Amino acid sequence: MLTRNQAAQMLATLDRVLILCHRNPDGDTLGSGFALCRAFLNQGKKARVFCNDPIPEKFGYLIPEQEDFVPLHVISVDVADPALLGPNTEKQLASLPPVELSIDHHPTHKQFAQALYLEADSASCCEIVRELLREMGWEIDKGIADCLYTGLATDTGCFKFSNTSPRTHRIAAEMIELGADHTRINKVMFDTVTFAELALEQLALEQMWMSDDHKIAVLTITTDMLRQTGASEAELDRITALTRKISGVEIGITIKQRGEADYKVSLRTGETVSAADICANFGGGGHARAAGCQFTLNDPVEIREKLVEAVYKTVGEEAGQ
Amino acid sequence: MLTRNQAAQMLATLDRVLILCHRNPDGDTLGSGFALCRAFLNQGKKARVFCNDPIPEKFGYLIPEQEDFVPLHVISVDVADPALLGPNTEKQLASLPPVELSIDHHPTHKQFAQALYLEADSASCCEIVRELLREMGWEIDKGIADCLYTGLATDTGCFKFSNTSPRTHRIAAEMIELGADHTRINKVMFDTVTFAELALEQLALEQMWMSDDHKIAVLTITTDMLRQTGASEAELDRITALTRKISGVEIGITIKQRGEADYKVSLRTGETVSAADICANFGGGGHARAAGCQFTLNDPVEIREKLVEAVYKTVGEEAGQ
Numbered sequence: 001m002l003t004r005n006q007a008a009q010m011l012a013t014l015d016r017v018l019i020l021c022h023r024n025p026d027g028d029t030l031g032s033g034f035a036l037c038r039a040f041l042n043q044g045k046k047a048r049v050f051c052n053d054p055i056p057e058k059f060g061y062l063i064p065e066q067e068d069f070v071p072l073h074v075i076s077v078d079v080a081d082p083a084l085l086g087p088n089t090e091k092q093l094a095s096l097p098p099v100e101l102s103i104d105h106h107p108t109h110k111q112f113a114q115a116l117y118l119e120a121d122s123a124s125c126c127e128i129v130r131e132l133l134r135e136m137g138w139e140i141d142k143g144i145a146d147c148l149y150t151g152l153a154t155d156t157g158c159f160k161f162s163n164t165s166p167r168t169h170r171i172a173a174e175m176i177e178l179g180a181d182h183t184r185i186n187k188v189m190f191d192t193v194t195f196a197e198l199a200l201e202q203l204a205l206e207q208m209w210m211s212d213d214h215k216i217a218v219l220t221i222t223t224d225m226l227r228q229t230g231a232s233e234a235e236l237d238r239i240t241a242l243t244r245k246i247s248g249v250e251i252g253i254t255i256k257q258r259g260e261a262d263y264k265v266s267l268r269t270g271e272t273v274s275a276a277d278i279c280a281n282f283g284g285g286g287h288a289r290a291a292g293c294q295f296t297l298n299d300p301v302e303i304r305e306k307l308v309e310a311v312y313k314t315v316g317e318e319a320g321q
Numbered sequence: 322m323l324t325r326n327q328a329a330q331m332l333a334t335l336d337r338v339l340i341l342c343h344r345n346p347d348g349d350t351l352g353s354g355f356a357l358c359r360a361f362l363n364q365g366k367k368a369r370v371f372c373n374d375p376i377p378e379k380f381g382y383l384i385p386e387q388e389d390f391v392p393l394h395v396i397s398v399d400v401a402d403p404a405l406l407g408p409n410t411e412k413q414l415a416s417l418p419p420v421e422l423s424i425d426h427h428p429t430h431k432q433f434a435q436a437l438y439l440e441a442d443s444a445s446c447c448e449i450v451r452e453l454l455r456e457m458g459w460e461i462d463k464g465i466a467d468c469l470y471t472g473l474a475t476d477t478g479c480f481k482f483s484n485t486s487p488r489t490h491r492i493a494a495e496m497i498e499l500g501a502d503h504t505r506i507n508k509v510m511f512d513t514v515t516f517a518e519l520a521l522e523q524l525a526l527e528q529m530w531m532s533d534d535h536k537i538a539v540l541t542i543t544t545d546m547l548r549q550t551g552a553s554e555a556e557l558d559r560i561t562a563l564t565r566k567i568s569g570v571e572i573g574i575t576i577k578q579r580g581e582a583d584y585k586v587s588l589r590t591g592e593t594v595s596a597a598d599i600c601a602n603f604g605g606g607g608h609a610r611a612a613g614c615q616f617t618l619n620d621p622v623e624i625r626e627k628l629v630e631a632v633y634k635t636v637g638e639e640a641g642q
């Protein structure tokens with residue numbers, strides 16, 4: 001593991017750099033990637049970002065003009081596991097030098113690059129990029145400030161989640177001073193809901209299942225409901241987050257149909273029971289407060305019953321410890 | 322208008338202080354009031370907070386043990402207008418010394434106290450209280466940090482709104498360092514929705530009216546709907562905010578019935594037209610992005626039609642300027 005100074009020194013020497021983001025890109029991997037890309041470009045160097053998947057339209061403002069060139073160096077940002085690079089990125093990498101440096105903030109990081117700079121207690125990867133730029137003495141312009149603010153805000157639920165640290169707030173202050181368009185970014189990231197999302201939420205809430213003690217809430221989203229409302233897979237996040245917000249609910253479960261006899265489950269819990277432990281009953285896993293698993297069953301009611309049984313079993317076991 | 326130093330010097334001399342909050346209290350008026358109250362108590366002085374209305378349960382953690390005493394001094398926090406003190410507070414004031422000092426951040430402040438300390442560009446009154454405590458050299462303990470964080474977060478939509486400044490973020494960083502329980506506060510303030518709120522949202526969305534161009538969304542909440550769902554007046558905020566979040570909607574209107582032929586309208590706009598200008602057509606007012614007005618009519622459909630007409634008229638006028 002490199003020190004911050006070593007990572008900064010290494011970055012400062014690079015030119016013709018390809019910066020890799022993780023698949024299904026979010027504001028932090030894109031914010032980190034394009035911030036570094038813009039910083040290289042400002043130094044008169046060549047750099048460009050590559051992601052396995054298309055970049056969602058709402059992140060368009062992050063992207064600078066990027067020239068085409070044959071990369072001499074490859075680095076990655078916010079990629080916790082080589083499996084998260086994705087098949088398109090793997091294909092690119094086949095004809096390129098190996099990944100030289102990984103910059104990441106995931107405590108579960110599986111090292112795949114030649115060198116790693118990890119700050120496992122950082123709320124976002126963008127915070128680390130900010131500290132590296134400081135170490136290199138490279139200036140932050142408005143474009144970079146927009147990128148870094150985006151990662152800070154999106155990885156902390158707009159400074160709402162427990163991972164938000166004093167440093168997160170101080171860097172946000174600095175980015176606003178440097179011109180980050182925080183109002184517009186927050187509006188797009190946090191205050192926009194589509195008709196399809198609202199319609200899907202309506203349908204799902206009409207059929208919400210609650211346990212008698214109102215501590216478990218289960219929403220089921222079928223492919224029929226997606227068709228009916230025109231909502232996309234990407235528009236399910238709002239609903240997944242909704243169950244756990246309901247006053248009194250300790251365990252929020254969303255059962256999403258992906259095909260016939262193919263269901264994906266997202267589970268969110270409060271402070272009383274581990275979501276990962278519940279999902280482990282079905283070969284799934286994740287974090288203490290958010291985890292997932294899959295089922296190859298035909299009937300979502302049967303899946304719900306299995307999950308609820310596992311919840312009570314796990315709550316009992318953890319209470320008995 | 323006092324300078325910050327003058328206000329701090331004045332505060333520092335007070336004892337036996339009654340601190341007034343505005344009616345329908347929110348996180349900023351209560352956070353400011355109880356932060357100052359706790360700071361006085363820590364100095365061995367007597368202080369207590371008074372509010373016209375009961376303090377919502379979710380703000381219970383702000384309240385310290387407060388002794389009863391006959392006040393010698395009265396100050397107010399976050400009260401923009403004497404009308405916002407409320408009748409119960411007015412009754413109290415009849416047998417008390419006049420309000421000596423108002424601490425506020427509303428640009429529309431109508432002076433009613435003997436002295437005023439106003440920072441009209443501050444996102445929250447709690448930021449001002451923090452600066453005054455700094456000026457006085459009074460320490461901030463965990464209890465005060467919880468109070469001040471609460472006002473910072475609630476008045477900025479958890480650092481999401483345009484009023485959030487670099488100072489807001491820096492004070493938030495400091496409050497977290499001083500022990501503010503930011504995770505729990507944010508969960509209660511921003512990530513909790515009641516069954517009644519969800520049920521009301523369901524009902525309201527089923528009957529949402531949209532203009533043909535999908536730029537105006539109108540939700541109507543009748544007293545019948547409140548009865549049917551068990552939702553209270555205080556649970557309407559989520560819905561008022563919802564209309565403007567819908568992708569593409571520029572003007573979000575919520576028409577709330579308060580009694581027979583008694584409707585209150587909340588209007589939220591994007592950057593294209595002034596909410597205050599639209600409401601001015603009906604004797605109402607407010608801010609550029611959020612304003613309100615009232616109607617003594619029987620039919621909410623008639624109210625909607627009048628509002629929509631005023632929207633197009635105002636958009637036309639402002640486009641012609």
